[in-house]
Each structure stands twice: as structure tokens, then as C-alpha cells.
Amino acid sequence: MSEMAMGKQSFLAHLRAFVVRWVFSTNHKDIGTLYLWFSVIMFFVGGVLALLFRAELFAPGLQFMQPDFFNQLITMHGLVMVFGAVMPAFVGLANWMIPLMIGAPDMAMPRMNNLSFWILPFAFGILISTFFLDGPAPNFGWTFYAPLSTTYGPESTDYLIFAVHLMGISSIMGAINVIATILNMRAPGMKMMKMPIFCWTWLITAFLLIAVMPVLAGAVTMMLMDRHFGTSFFNAAGGGDPLLFQHVFWFFGHPEVYIMILPAFGIISHVIPTFSRKKLFGYKAMVYATAVIAFLSFIVWAHHMFVSGIPLGAELFFMYTTMLIAVPTGVKVFNWVLTMFKGSLSFEAPMLFAVAFVFLFTIGGFSGVMLSIVPADYQYHDTYFVVAHFHYVLVPGAIFSIFAGAYYWYPKWIGRMYNEKLAKWHFWLSAVFVNVTFFPMHFVGLAGMPRRIPDYALQFADFNMIASIGAAVFGLAQLLFLWNMIASYWKGKKVTENRPWEGAVGLEWTVPCPAPHHTFATPPVVKDEELQC
Amino acid sequence: MKNQNKSKKTIIITIIAVFLMFGFGFALVPIYDVFCDLTGLNGKTSNEISTEVSSVDKSRTITVEFVSTLNDGMPWIFKPNVFKVKLHPGEMKRVSFYAKNLSNKTITGQAIPSVSPGNAAKYLRKTECFCFNQQVLKPGEEIDMPIIFHVDRDLPKDINTITLSYTMFDAGAFPRADIERQGKIT
Numbered sequence: 001m002s003e004m005a006m007g008k009q010s011f012l013a014h015l016r017a018f019v020v021r022w023v024f025s026t027n028h029k030d031i032g033t034l035y036l037w038f039s040v041i042m043f044f045v046g047g048v049l050a051l052l053f054r055a056e057l058f059a060p061g062l063q064f065m066q067p068d069f070f071n072q073l074i075t076m077h078g079l080v081m082v083f084g085a086v087m088p089a090f091v092g093l094a095n096w097m098i099p100l101m102i103g104a105p106d107m108a109m110p111r112m113n114n115l116s117f118w119i120l121p122f123a124f125g126i127l128i129s130t131f132f133l134d135g136p137a138p139n140f141g142w143t144f145y146a147p148l149s150t151t152y153g154p155e156s157t158d159y160l161i162f163a164v165h166l167m168g169i170s171s172i173m174g175a176i177n178v179i180a181t182i183l184n185m186r187a188p189g190m191k192m193m194k195m196p197i198f199c200w201t202w203l204i205t206a207f208l209l210i211a212v213m214p215v216l217a218g219a220v221t222m223m224l225m226d227r228h229f230g231t232s233f234f235n236a237a238g239g240g241d242p243l244l245f246q247h248v249f250w251f252f253g254h255p256e257v258y259i260m261i262l263p264a265f266g267i268i269s270h271v272i273p274t275f276s277r278k279k280l281f282g283y284k285a286m287v288y289a290t291a292v293i294a295f296l297s298f299i300v301w302a303h304h305m306f307v308s309g310i311p312l313g314a315e316l317f318f319m320y321t322t323m324l325i326a327v328p329t330g331v332k333v334f335n336w337v338l339t340m341f342k343g344s345l346s347f348e349a350p351m352l353f354a355v356a357f358v359f360l361f362t363i364g365g366f367s368g369v370m371l372s373i374v375p376a377d378y379q380y381h382d383t384y385f386v387v388a389h390f391h392y393v394l395v396p397g398a399i400f401s402i403f404a405g406a407y408y409w410y411p412k413w414i415g416r417m418y419n420e421k422l423a424k425w426h427f428w429l430s431a432v433f434v435n436v437t438f439f440p441m442h443f444v445g446l447a448g449m450p451r452r453i454p455d456y457a458l459q460f461a462d463f464n465m466i467a468s469i470g471a472a473v474f475g476l477a478q479l480l481f482l483w484n485m486i487a488s489y490w491k492g493k494k495v496t497e498n499r500p501w502e503g504a505v506g507l508e509w510t511v512p513c514p515a516p517h518h519t520f521a522t523p524p525v526v527k528d529e530e531l532q533c
Numbered sequence: 534m535k536n537q538n539k540s541k542k543t544i545i546i547t548i549i550a551v552f553l554m555f556g557f558g559f560a561l562v563p564i565y566d567v568f569c570d571l572t573g574l575n576g577k578t579s580n581e582i583s584t585e586v587s588s589v590d591k592s593r594t595i596t597v598e599f600v601s602t603l604n605d606g607m608p609w610i611f612k613p614n615v616f617k618v619k620l621h622p623g624e625m626k627r628v629s630f631y632a633k634n635l636s637n638k639t640i641t642g643q644a645i646p647s648v649s650p651g652n653a654a655k656y657l658r659k660t661e662c663f664c665f666n667q668q669v670l671k672p673g674e675e676i677d678m679p680i681i682f683h684v685d686r687d688l689p690k691d692i693n694t695i696t697l698s699y700t701m702f703d704a705g706a707f708p709r710a711d712i713e714r715q716g717k718i719t
Contacts, residue, residue, distance in 0.1 A: 108540045176547045184539040214551050218558025230706065233562060236645045237604070237702030244565050248558060311651055 023118070026110030027517060028095045031117050033413075035092025036406075038120055040482065042084030043399075045128070047475050049077040056454055058468040060461050070454035071139035076128070078142025079160075082260065083167045084124050086394065089402045090263040091116075091174045094202050097409065098178060100508035100515060101196040103187025103524045108180035116173035123166035130156035141452055143253065146234035146245035150226045157227065161220045168213045175209035178202055187507070189526040193287070196506050196532055197280065200287050201266030204294045208255045208262075211298075216252040219245065243308055250301035258297045261361075261393060262290055264401030265332055268354050270506070271404045272336050273532070275351035276343030277503035282335040283533035289328035296325045306377045315374045322372035326365065333362055348501075349423035353404035356396055356431045364392030367442065382452075385445025391438045396431070403430070403481065410485070411500040415514030416492030422484045429477035436470030505530055589623040590686045593693075597657075597684070600698040601630060608636040609670070611644075611701045614677065622686040629677045630663065630699065634670035642668045643704035649696045656685040657695060667704055 025031060053073045056064050065073075095113065099106055107113045130137035138160045140148035149157050182203045186195065222233040223245075232238025234245045265286075273280045280286065302310055302318040336358050345351070367389040371377050380386060403426075410418045440463035445451075449460045456464065499509040507530055511519050597620065599613035610633040620626050634640055644664040648654040659665075663678035670676060684695065 109544070172551055176544055176551075179547055180540045180543040183543050210547055210550050211554055214555035215558040215561075218555055218561075222559070222562075232707060235707075236700065237643050237704045238707035239645075241565070244562065247565060248561050251558075251561065309651070 024114070026106075026114050028099050028107045028110065028113065029413075029515065029517065031107075031113050032092045032094075032096030034117050035088045035095060035120075038117070039085050039089035039092060039402075040485075042080050042088065042124065044478070044482075046077050046080035046085055047478065049073050049080065051471060051475050053077070053454070054468040054471040057456070057464050059465065060456050060458055062455060065454070067454045068136055068139055071141070071452065072131070072137040074452055075138045075141055075144075076131070079127060079138075080124070081394075082142065082256070083164075084120075086260050086398050086402070087171060088120060090202075090205070090260075090398075091171070093198075093263065093267070093402070093405050093409075094174075094178055096413065097508060098181055098199055098202060099185070100412075100511065100519060101199055101506055102182065102185065102190055103507045103520045103526065104181060104185035105518065105520050107177050108185055109177050112173050113177050116170045116177065119166050119170040119173075123163045123170065126159050126166070127163035130159050133159075143249060144220075144223070145249070146223065146226070146242050150223055150234055153223075153227065158224065161224050164220045165217055168217045171209050172213050175206035175213075178206040179210070182206075187520070187523040187526050190531075193284065194526075194531045194533065197269040197283065197286055198263070198266035201262040201269075201290050204290050205259050205262045208259050208294055208297065212252040212255040212259075215248065216256075219248045219252065222248070243305075246305050246308060247301070250304045251298075253304065254301040255294070255297040257390075257393075258293055260398050262293070264357070264361075264398045265290065267401045267405040267408075268336060268357050269532075270504075271350045271354040271408050272339050272358075273505070274408070274501050274503040275346055275348060275354070276340045277345075278339055278343045279505075280335070280532050281338040281341075282331075285331055286335055289331040292328040293325060296321060296328070300325065303372055303377070306374050307381045319372055319374050323369060326369050329365055333358060333365075344503075348407075349418070349420060349427055350404045350408035352424070352427045352431075353400045353407070356427070357400045357404065360396030360400070360431075360434070361393055364389055364394075364397055367392065379448075380445065382450055383445040384441040384449045384451055387451050388438050388441035388445055391441070395438065396434050400430070403427075406481075406485065408501070409508070410488070411495040411513050412508060412511075412515055414489055414492065415495055415512075416488055417495055417500065418484050418488045418492055422480055426477055426480040426484065429480070430474060433470045433474040433477060437467050437474055438470075440464075440467050440470075505532060588686075589621050591621050593622055593688075594619050595622060595684050595688065595692075596694045597626070597682075598694065598696045599628065599630070600696055602698065602700045604700050604702045607640070607642070607701060607703050609634055609640065609642065609701060610675075611642075611699075620684065622684045622688055625660070625681060625683045627679060627681045629679045631675065631677055632668060632670065632701070633675035634672060637672045639669060639671050640703060641705045642670065642701045643707065644668070644699040644701050647698045647700070649698065650692060653688065653692050653695045656688040656692075657697065658683055658685055664699065 022030065022034065025034075052065075053070055056062070056070055095107065098104075133156060135156060136154045137156050138144065138149070139154060140152075144153075144157075144160065149160075182195070182199050222231070225231040226233050226235055226240070232240040234240050234242050236242065269280055269286060300318055300322045302314060303322045306315055306318075336354075340355075347355070367385065371380055371386065371389055407418055407423055410416075444456075444460045444463045447460065449456055495513040498512055500513060501509075507520075507524060507526065508515070510524065510530065596617055598617045599615065601611045601613055603609055603611050610631065612631055614629045614631050618626055618628060630644075632642065646662075646664050648657055660681040660683075662680045662682070664680075668676065668678065
């Protein structure tokens with residue numbers, strides 16, 4: 001046999017081994033890694049879409065694209081970032097860390113875990129393929145309001161419907177897995193109220209997922225029936241009501257917002273105590289606050305619909321319940337600040353992201369309280385102020401917490417340290433330019449610039465140019481993160497001790513770095529010093 | 534193993550919860566309708582025929598205005614024959630709307646009512662209304678469509694003007710629309 005044929009054969013054998021290793025893996029660490037890689041890829045896909053429409057918004061007038069294509073870009077940006085980047089990142093972190101944190105050998109249902117990941121590439125393959133098919137991609141915004149998505153929806157809407165079904169099935173299976181793992185597989189001695197806070201926030205998130213993802217599945221099913229089977233859930237001509245869609249959607253949509261932020265609260269509640277070298281302040285209050293936020297998330301949905309003509313009594317109800325959410329959220333912010341108070345602080349990259357999270361998420365929280373005020377919302381509704389608000393809670397909120405988590409647990413995953421200098425560059429560029437991007441949106445929003453429109457009046461030109469420049473630099477800065485994660489795999493400084501961060505507590509820091517493929521085959525003994533409270 | 538049995542129970546319960554919540558999503562549809570019916574929110578008028586006769590309250594005069602809209606460039610003329618009437622609570626009134634099909638094909642129309650202010654909706658009682666049925670107009674055909682209604686005596690004191698708006702939809706895709714009168718009599 002010639003050498004080339006041998007080389008080919010061994011290449012095929014390697015490829016086969018690689019595919020078997022990753023495609024059929026039921027190991028929680030492998031699946032966690034897959035989720036995180038998927039999330040990173042989607043983050044860059046969504047980011048490129050954002051940069052495309054920020055290029056269009058760089059100057060007034062239409063430069064590069066027609067309004068319909070602009071609408072397709074913003075729709076896909078929202079769907080990809082929400083369902084493709086943020087949610088899978090948290091599921092990936094849950095897969096990696098929850099079994100390590102509670103001393104379990106794996107997730108409760110390893111095969112279902114594999115299935116729930118491998119559905120996702122197909123879901124997003126279907127969704128993103130709409131760009132390359134005849135006719136427009138979904139072009140009605142990530143909220144796919146009826147009748148835009150029913151009577152007037154392009155044919156590709158059916159692809160969106162089935163993609164959403166698949167994403168829903170994936171998230172539900174992930175959530176069931178998390179609940180079963182946390183409730184049944186904790187190491188002896190780890191009581192619920194002693195559990196690491198990331199597990200608590202994820203447990204509550206999983207219940208939210210189970211409660212609302214089926215409702216979203218119902219909403220898209222009704223859309224499908226309206227589009228093809230002659231029903232009229234959302235069609236007034238047949239006795240339905242388009243407003244009903246908004247109620248059903250936001251009954252899902254508001255808890256969804258907390259699905260994207262509660263795990264972030266969990267990560268931050270690990271990072272801040274570690275780098276403050278103190279215990280988390282008010283562990284119990286943190287748990288209760290998370291539960292209260294989750295409960296309130298079910299009774300505030302109509303604050304997305306203040307201008308849809310709902311009666312005054314309902315507006316008042318939803319205004320007050322929405323404002324009420326500021327209380328448990330305030331408790332959390334207060335506890336993070338008090339955890340840092342008189343601590344022995346050091347500012348490695350995870351801590352920098354965590355501190356920026358506390359500060360910038362709070363700005364997003366405040367603009368949320370402004371939006372909850374009914375008469376004010378009449379002005380803010382559907383303007384860039386709303387865009388600024390939810391990007392402040394999602395980008396320096398959810399995404400920064402994911403960065404914090406990724407840097408924090410990197411040595412545990414890889415066995416090498418990330419490059420601190422590069423990470424600091426990543427942080428400062430991100431933290432500065434996220435504000436350059438989104439802060440001006442508050443101003444143009446208050447001045448009346450509507451969202452989801454490719455063109456704008458001249459007076460908004462300067463701020464939009466600033467936002468576009470900010471977006472470009474912010475986007476490029478993320479390449480530093482990608483490079484750091486990849487290059488440190490080979491070049492990072494080897495970590496020899498189990499606990500590379502001196503202030504870190506938790507069972508995950510009692511196993512070697514990198515964490516062996518199988519951990520806690522026999523349940524560990526939980527010592528008091530490894531608990532957060 | 535004990536853990537596995539416990540996990541099995543958790544999984545069964547959570548899967549049941551998933552199906553229940555999927556059902557709840559659909560249950561929101563009737564819940565929403567019942568909620569709007571009971572409260573009169575959303576300006577939805579009842580589709581039930583009112584046969585109740587009440588005495589007339591001469592001490593109040595209510596103005597009822599009529600508004601018509603054609604949905605989505607529907608090629609009809611659709612307008613009220615009178616734009617407003619004054620009446621006492623409890624008093625029966627008969628008004629009519631005019632419609633004409635301007636296109637060269639037969640079109641089925643369905644008028645969907647809405648009342649403003651929303652909390653007046655449940656006090657507007659219709660004995661007969663073209664919105665209970667679909668209208669099928671041949672090319673060029675015109676029609677006068679009646680409504681017989683009264684305003685309930687319990688109408689809140691602060692409401693003196695009610696606007697009744699109809700939007701005419703092309704209902705060709707809905708041959709047996711469920712808006713059709715169900716023969717219920719109150």
C-alpha cells in the first residue's frame with residue numbers, strides 16, 4: 001500500500017473517531033462544549049447580520065439594501081441571538097457546570113441531552129436557509145406578530161414555524177434534564193438551600209422554560225393553522241383576533257426575557273464572591289429574589305402591549321406588577337455590591353465583566369422601569385429607546401455574564417489559563433464600545449426615532465453614525481475573545497492546581513484542571529467550605 | 534437505583550407539565566374570548582341576538598356614531614347611511630349600512646364590529662345585524678344592510694357618545710366563519 005493511501009486511511013479513521021466522539025457523545029462535558037461552540041458560531045452569525053444593518057443605518061437614506069431585506073436582517077438577528085446565541089450558551093454552561101457543582105457523574109438523561117443539542121443545528125439550518133431560498137426570508141421582526149406573519153407572511157414563514165418548534169423541543173428537553181439532575185442527583189449533604197446559586201437560577205429558569213416554551217409552540221402552531229388549514233385564530237375576518245397573538249406571544253415572551261437573564265445572575269453570583277474573596281452576601285435573599293422574579297414574569301406580559309388599546313385598568317395592573325420586578329432585582333444588585341464591600345478585590349477578566357454587568361445591567365433595568373410607566377411608554381413605544389433598553393440587559397447583561405463565565409471556568413475546562421492581557425483588551429473594548437453603540441440609542445429613541453425602519457430623519461444622523469462605529473468596533477473586539485479561547489488551548493499557561501482562583505468555592509474546584517472526562521463517579525463528600533453559604 | 538427512579542418520576546411530571554402548558558396555549562383562545570365577553574373589553578360586541586325588551590329611560594340621550602372601514606383595499610363601497618343617531622337608553626333604533634361591490638367578481642364580505650369606548654360594548658344590544666352573517670355581493674351588486682339595536686339602560690352615566698365601527702373583511706376564505714350567529718337567544 002502506498003503511503004498516500006495509508007495516510008488517507010488513517011485520515012478517515014481519524015475522521016470517524018472524531019465524528020463518533022462528538023456526534024454520539026452523551027458526556028455532559030462534551031455536550032456542554034458543543035453547545036458553547038454552537039453558541040459562539042451563532043453569536044458571530046447574528047453579529048454579522050447586525051453589522052450589515054448598522055452599515056445601512058450609518059447614514060440616512062437607503063445605501064446598500066431595500067427595506068424588505070433590512071427587515072429580514074433584523075428579524076434574523078433577533079431570532080439568532082435569542083434562540084441561537086444566548087440560550088444555547090446558558091444551556092452549555094449548565095451542562096458543563098451543574099453536574100460538577102452538585103457532585104453528579106453526569107446529567108440525569110445523557111442521551112436526551114445529546115438529542116436536545118443535535119436538534120439545534122437542524123433548527124438553525126432550516127431558519128437560516130430562508131436567506132438562500134426563493135422569495136424573502138421572514139421579515140416581520142423576531143416577535144412575528146400576526147397578521148404580518150400569517151396573512152402577509154412570506155412563504156419562508158413556514159420554515160420559521162418549524163425551526164421554532166424544533167428549538168422549543170430542544171430547550172424543553174434541556175430544561176427537563178436540568179430539573180431532573182438538580183432535584184435528584186445532588187451529592188449527599190448538599191441540601192437545596194446549600195446548592196450553588198448558579199444551580200438555583202438554572203433550576204428556576206428550567207421551570208420557566210417548561211412553562212412557556214410549549215405556549216410558544218402553541219402560538220406558532222396556531223400560525224401554521226391560520227396559514228394553511230383555514231382556521232382564524234388571529235384573523236378578524238374569520239372571527240379571530242390579531243391582538244390575541246400578542247397576548248399569547250408575550251405570555252411566552254416575557255418569561256423568556258428572564259430565561260435569558262436568570263442564569264446570568266447565577267454566573268455573576270459566583271464570579272463576584274470569588275474575586276472579592278468573600279462569601280456571597282445574602283444567599284437566601286438571592287434565591288428568593290430569583291423565585292419572585294420568575295413568578296412576576298408571568299403577570300407582566302401586557303406591558304409590551306400598552307399601546308394596543310387595552311383598557312386603563314389592565315394598563316395600571318401591568319404597570320404596577322412590572323414596577324414590582326424592580327424590587328427583587330434591586331435586592332440582587334444590592335447583594336452583589338455588598339459582596340464586594342470591604343472585600344479583597346482583584347480585577348481579572350471574569351471580575352471585570354461581572355462588575356461591568358452589575359453597572360450596565362442596572363442601566364438597562366432603570367430604562368425598563370421608565371418603560372413600565374404607561375404614559376411614558378406611549379412615547380417610548382417602538383422607538384430606539386426600547387432597542388437601547390433590551391440591548392443593555394442582553395449585551396452587557398446576558399452576554400457579558402457569559403464572557404465572565406467563560407473566562408472564569410476556562411482553566412477548569414481546558415487545563416490552561418486564557419491570556420489575561422488579551423482578555424483585558426477584550427473587556428475594555430467591549431465595555432467601551434457597547435456603550436458607544438447603545439447609549440446614543442436612548443437619545444434618538446426619546447427624540448422619536450422608530451425602530452425597525454431602514455431610513456431616518458436627518459436629525460438622527462450623528463447619533464446613528466456613532467452607534468454604527470461602536471457596533472463595528474464592538475463586533476471586531478469579539479474576535480479577540482474567539483482567538484483567546486482557541487489559542488490558549490495550545491499556548492495558555494498550564495494550570496496545575498485544582499483551584500486556579502484562590503477565592504473560588506464549589507465542588508467544581510475540587511477536581512483537577514482540566515476536569516477529567518468522568519468526574520464524581522462516586523459521590524463526593526461535601527465539605528462546608530465548598531458551599532456558598 | 535434510587536436516583537434513577539426519582540429521576541423517572543421527575544421526568545414524567547415535567548413531561549406532563551409540558552403537554553399541559555401546550556394545551557394551555559390553546560386554551561388561551563377561549564379564555565381570551567370569554568374574558569372579553571364577560572368584561573366587554575376590547576370593544577367586542579356580543580354576537581348574540583338580543584330579544585329583551587326594557588322600558589325607555591327618557592332622562593338621558595345617547596349619541597351613537599357609525600364608522601365604516603374597508604380592510605386591505607377591498608374593492609367595495611361600504612358606508613353608513615346615517616352617520617349618527619340620538620336615542621334614549623332602552624329605545625330600539627333601526628339604521629342601515631350601504632355596500633356595493635365595485636369589482637367584476639363575486640366577493641364575500643364579513644363585517645367585524647368594534648365599539649368605542651370599550652366599556653360601552655356590552656351595553657350595545659343588537660336585535661338584528663348584518664354582521665351576524667356574511668354578505669355575498671355579485672359584481673356591481675349593491676345592498677342596504679340593517680342593524681336594529683338599543684342601548685342598555687345600565688350604560689354608565691359618564692358615557693354619552695358611543696362609536697360603533699365596522700371593518701369589512703374579504704371572507705372568501707372562511708365560508709363558514711364562526712362569527713356566524715349560533716342561534717342563541719338571550
